[in-house]
Each structure stands twice: as structure tokens, then as C-alpha cells.
Amino acid sequence: MVDKVDIDKLVDYRREYESRLEKVKVAGQQLQACCPFHKDRDPSLSVDLKTGMFKCFACDAEGNFMDFRARLEGKSTKEIYLDILDEHGMKEDPKPHGYTAI
Numbered sequence: 427m428v429d430k431v432d433i434d435k436l437v438d439y440r441r442e443y444e445s446r447l448e449k450v451k452v453a454g455q456q457l458q459a460c461c462p463f464h465k466d467r468d469p470s471l472s473v474d475l476k477t478g479m480f481k482c483f484a485c486d487a488e489g490n491f492m493d494f495r496a497r498l499e500g501k502s503t504k505e506i507y508l509d510i511l512d513e514h515g516m517k518e519d520p521k522p523h524g525y526t527a528i
Contacts, residue, residue, distance in 0.1 A: 433507070436514050437491060439478040446498065447471070462498060463487045 440457065444450050447459035449469050461471040461482040470484035478491035492503045492510070499506065 431511060431516065433491065433510060434478065436516075437478065437510060439473065439475045439491060442478075442491065443473050443475075443480075443494075446495075461485060461487065 440452065443457055443459070444452075447457075447462065450457060450459040451469065452458075452475070455475045457473040457475055458469040459471050459473070460466040460469050461484060463482060464485040464487075466482075466484060471480060471482045471487075473480045478494075479489070480491075480494050481488040487497065489497075492506045495501070495506045495509075496503045501509070
């Protein structure tokens, strides 16, 4: 069932954040970059690459990877969750369990 997928095991946070951010620097399990949610000339966004959690120390934006993408793309976290599943080849089952065609 798609609502039980552990996103942390599915998503490569380093690759995903690096593809969406500027002035990226990685040290161990931490990523720093310019925050896309405000005019940022010096990296103020920090990401824990193990958990996908982000925090901007300038504008206080924070959350998990789905929150990040939802805010960046103007979608709900549910839409982002389904997008992530689709991007990783996992489609949502359109029929409820126990459905029988007549």
C-alpha cells in the first residue's frame, strides 16, 4: 500500500537537494546551500542528509523533504508524496482493496 512507503529509504536526499539548490557544500551528513525561499547570497539553509530535514537560519523555513518540495513547487505534501512515488516507479493503486469488477 503506497501510504506506508518509508520515504527516507526511497529518496537520495543528497541528490534531490543538490539538484534544486545553489551554492551547495556537503560535509559528512550535512548540506549547506542558499535558501530558495528568500533572497540568499550566502548559504543559510542546512539539510540533514540522513533524515532529509531542512532549516533556514535566515528566514526560519524548516521541515522535511516533502515540505521543502511542496513549498518550492506550490503543491500539497500529499501531491508531493504521490509525485515521489511516481518518480521512483511506484504507482498508487487506483482501486480500493477488495474491489471486484462486475
